[in-house]
Amino acid sequence: MPNPTQPPTSDAYIAESIGRQVRELRERAGLSVTGLAAACGVSQPYVSQIEKGAASPSLSTVYRLAKALGARPGDLLPPLSDDGEVTVVRSDEGELVPISDRPDTGHGRILLSHRRAPLSVFEYVLQPDQYVGEWFGAPGVSAIYVVSGTLEVEVAGHGVYTLGPRDFISLADNVFDRWKVLGTDRVHLVLSYSPPPGAPEAPPRAAAAP
Incomplete structure (x- = not known):
């Protein structure tokens, strides 16, 4: 799970959250890491790094991952606030x-x-x-x-x-x-x-x- 000590707008928090969502959706879809990588046109090690939160995917890769997983791009991205009703992103925040x-x-x-x-x-x-x-x-x-x-x-x-x-x-x-x-x-x-x-x-x- 994402590190609870990381603020929700930090690069590490967002990368870990994306990785967790990709892994959960992949397993739910019954896809292997190799199968997901092939569907997205990227390497298997790169998908593994994404799932571990060790790599931040580009926007185009997020779209490819979401398409292969039958999800929306936003389903892979974490909310930028812990408050479910109000989200404020300051000028120096946001990945x-x-x-x-x-x-x-x-x-x-x-x-x-x-x-x-x-x-x-x-x-x-x-x-x-x-x-x-x-x-x-x-x-x-x-x-x-x-x-x-x-x-x-x-x-x-x-x-x-x-x-x-x-x-x-x-x-x-x-x-x-x-x-x-x-x-x-x-x-x-x-x-x-x-x-x-x-x-x-x-x-x-x-x-x-x-």
Whole structure:
């Protein structure tokens, strides 16, 4: 179990919590570590490290794990507060989760992930030289609000959209998108994801090519 001495926003607490959830869901699904690794396209030792809390998976890996386990990404992430009714995340709190496993990738900060509320919220501050080009898509609604900077959102089958400060875009069921930072300024955005109503076991917003 997660170390009770760790604060709920520490990297160690979150890594241990993710590992415990992955192990419990894997065993419930009757999957071996090797089988789960194969379904996610990662190595068996890496899955073992995740389950032990010794490795923090990237956001794309969290989505792949959740899809293979028949869960939502938020089911793998711990609540960021011990209070089930009120969650406060200060500006210096919340784990930074990498978008991909590449060393030059951008990171998202977990603002909300609650297993009892089908909503996940992430904050991103992306630099022009960071890799953010993973494809994502899932049942439910994803929404992006740009706080500052210029973001290009390529939506599979729909075209390319350029978003500036205070622009907003929402994506429906199984619509895949990927991002690109435009210009020389960083992009600050907030991403939220909610699965379809009445579908608590809906597949997650999975990282994959469309």
